[in-house]
Amino acid sequence: MAHKLAFIGFGGVGRGLAHIIQDRGHSLKETYGTDFQIVSISDLYKGSLHHPDGLDIQAVFDSLEQDGTLYHYPEQDGLIRDWDSLTTIEQSNADTMVEITFTDVHTGQPAIDHCKKAFSAGKNAVMTNKGPVALAYTELNDMAAEYNVQFKFEGTVMSGTPAVRMPLTSLAGNEISQIRGIFNGTTNYILSRMESGMTLDDALKEAQEQGYAEADPTSDVEGWDVLYKVIILANVVMNAGLSKDDVQCEGITTLSPEDIQQAASEGKKWKLIGKIKNDQEKVTASVLPEKVPQDDPLAGISGALNAVTYECDLSGPVTLMGAGAGIPETGFALLIDLINIERNHV
Ligand SMILES: NC(=O)C1=CN([C@@H]2O[C@H](COP(=O)(O)OP(=O)(O)OC[C@H]3O[C@@H](n4cnc5c(N)ncnc54)[C@H](OP(=O)(O)O)[C@@H]3O)[C@@H](O)[C@H]2O)C=CC1
Numbered sequence: 001m002a003h004k005l006a007f008i009g010f011g012g013v014g015r016g017l018a019h020i021i022q023d024r025g026h027s028l029k030e031t032y033g034t035d036f037q038i039v040s041i042s043d044l045y046k047g048s049l050h051h052p053d054g055l056d057i058q059a060v061f062d063s064l065e066q067d068g069t070l071y072h073y074p075e076q077d078g079l080i081r082d083w084d085s086l087t088t089i090e091q092s093n094a095d096t097m098v099e100i101t102f103t104d105v106h107t108g109q110p111a112i113d114h115c116k117k118a119f120s121a122g123k124n125a126v127m128t129n130k131g132p133v134a135l136a137y138t139e140l141n142d143m144a145a146e147y148n149v150q151f152k153f154e155g156t157v158m159s160g161t162p163a164v165r166m167p168l169t170s171l172a173g174n175e176i177s178q179i180r181g182i183f184n185g186t187t188n189y190i191l192s193r194m195e196s197g198m199t200l201d202d203a204l205k206e207a208q209e210q211g212y213a214e215a216d217p218t219s220d221v222e223g224w225d226v227l228y229k230v231i232i233l234a235n236v237v238m239n240a241g242l243s244k245d246d247v248q249c250e251g252i253t254t255l256s257p258e259d260i261q262q263a264a265s266e267g268k269k270w271k272l273i274g275k276i277k278n279d280q281e282k283v284t285a286s287v288l289p290e291k292v293p294q295d296d297p298l299a300g301i302s303g304a305l306n307a308v309t310y311e312c313d314l315s316g317p318v319t320l321m322g323a324g325a326g327i328p329e330t331g332f333a334l335l336i337d338l339i340n341i342e343r344n345h346v
């Protein structure tokens with residue numbers, strides 16, 4: 001039976017997942033027995049579509065090609081247009097809501113309400129939107145359990161690189177005393193480009209063109225995106241119960257081209273580092289630019305790559321490196337959550 005999906009938001013990441021389902025649907029079915037079908041798309045500007053038997057993904061892309069909206073999708077029996085997000089979540093026959101609207105760094109809304117609506121309607125929720133997980137993890141996790149549905153969010157930290165699932169599964173049984181890493185593709189890309197003499201603004205434009213940046217890139221450059229990711233890791237992996245105000249946060253806007261060149265002349269690199277420490281008594285966290293020496297493993301992480309080291313008592317330190325942002329990479333993060341729902345895995 002098809003696993004039906006409702007997309008809430010249809011920007012870069014949503015289109016990335018739609019392309020994967022279109023291109024790989026057949027092989028996913030053959031290899032894993034999973035048959036993902038998009039029945040609903042609801043987007044603020046582009047409009048909304050719902051068909052209980054599934055939307056034609058190519059016709060969706062053809063419509064977007066015409067003028068960036070879904071209004072040119074062909075009429076057919078049973079097609080419903082213009083449901084808003086909450087109506088879509090409630091009325092759609094989807095099994096799973098895919099929450100891929102903007103991350104709101106102040107309230108996490110309306111995505112938190114989208115999750116609550118999905119759970120109370122008996123639907124799973126998968127997302128790359130960091131707001132609900134950073135600001136309402138415990139409440140939403142409890143609610144998902146109460147309604148016997150799944151709540152998955154691998155792509156909220158390091159896009160398609162398994163920074164959340166790996167410590168929960170492959171590193172289970174260790175005591176993790178520290179998590180330290182580079183968690184934002186946009187700022188790491190900017191810092192790398194500034195090392196070659198580019199200005200912050202020009203480098204940010206390039207990062208936006210690649211689809212790495214947040215809709216409001218202030219979140220990236222002021223460190224708020226990393227703040228959210230640090231809270232997610234602290235609360236999901238270390239069960240720390242941290243909130244925004246518990247974390248010292250500074251971005252990269254205070255770094256001048258001279259600072260970058262000065263660090264280079266000392267054989268060092270500026271990196272925006274997220275750090276979580278568990279000293280048994282309490283968990284503390286910070287997001288700060290650090291001038292790291294060449295022999296720090298994080299010094300070699302360039303462009304939109306990210307990396308994280310988990311300090312584990314039994315296995316020793318384990319470092320994971322991979323994409324921190326990007327459209328196919330983040331689309332993949334949603335896919336692996338969906339595959340794990342089908343397999344009934346974490
Ligand atoms: N891009 C990346 O590399 C990564 C992104 N993320 C996260 O994934 C999410 C999606 O990212 P991305 O696709 O790049 O972002 P985009 O800005 O490209 O897309 C977001 C989409 O959500 C739509 N939207 C916003 N609010 C609503 C709403 N209330 N109801 C319906 N639709 C809404 C927007 O509508 P419109 O613009 O049409 O008005 C837009 O199409 C974000 O939360 C981001 O933080 C996480 C990891 C990596």
Ligand SMILES: N[C@@H](CC=O)C(=O)O
Binds near residue numbers: 156183185187
């Ligand atoms: N804007 C973010 C996207 C992924 O979370 C980044 O650049 O890392």
